[in-house]
Amino acid sequence: MTLTKADLADMLFEQVGLNKREAKDMVEAFFEEIRTSLEDGEIVKLSGFGNFELRQKSERPGRNPKTGEGIPITARRVVTFHASQKLKTTVEQTYAGSRK
Amino acid sequence: MTKSELIAKLAARFPQLVMKDAELSVKAILDAMTEKLAGGKRIEIRGFGSFSLNYRPPRLGRNPKTGEKVQVPEKYVPHFKAGKELRERVDI
Numbered sequence: 001m002t003l004t005k006a007d008l009a010d011m012l013f014e015q016v017g018l019n020k021r022e023a024k025d026m027v028e029a030f031f032e033e034i035r036t037s038l039e040d041g042e043i044v045k046l047s048g049f050g051n052f053e054l055r056q057k058s059e060r061p062g063r064n065p066k067t068g069e070g071i072p073i074t075a076r077r078v079v080t081f082h083a084s085q086k087l088k089t090t091v092e093q094t095y096a097g098s099r100k
Numbered sequence: 101m102t103k104s105e106l107i108a109k110l111a112a113r114f115p116q117l118v119m120k121d122a123e124l125s126v127k128a129i130l131d132a133m134t135e136k137l138a139g140g141k142r143i144e145i146r147g148f149g150s151f152s153l154n155y156r157p158p159r160l161g162r163n164p165k166t167g168e169k170v171q172v173p174e175k176y177v178p179h180f181k182a183g184k185e186l187r188e189r190v191d192i
Binding site: 001002003004005007008011012015016017018022025026027029030031033034035037038039042043044045046047048049050052054076077078079080081083087088090091092094095 | 110149179189
């Protein structure tokens with residue numbers, strides 16, 4: 001089952017003891033603070049989890065996959081996520097192990 | 101922004117809570133996300149993005165020091181795809 005904001009809010013209610021309203025607002029605020037930081041051009045480093053970084057992409061040629069028509073993909077700024085070594089190791093060990 | 105700066109910002113948003121609540125919340129959210137990914141499951145945060153695992157097939161690599169060939173086993177790596185709102189707000 002996919003993890004959603006509602007699941008995270010339930011977890012904060014049960015584990016941290018926030019009330020339902022606070023738990024829901026806390027989850028929303030958590031992601032909003034990360035969005036705001038990135039929007040302001042500041043990368044986000046969550047030690048033990050990973051970094052959200054920004055990349056400036058220049059314009060490149062693209063194609064409309066339906067019509068085959070060539071159209072340029074405009075220059076843009078995009079978010080990239082780099083998992084920490086800790087997250088990568090946990091995923092490799094736990095998930096790879098559970099599949100064998 | 102670091103994790104401790106994020107905790108401070110959240111604590112400021114919730115004056116009725118103590119700093120410790122913000123700290124525990126951030127840790128609990130990140131732990132829950134790590135655990136879900138480690139279980140091979142997806143995370144979908146509307147307006148922010150989704151996390152999933154990408155498969156990397158086994159390949160023949162090289163030890164850069166000795167030049168020796170080594171078999172690199174298959175593995176799964178975390179992947180993030182930004183959601184619509186994040187994509188639009190970050191693009192300038």
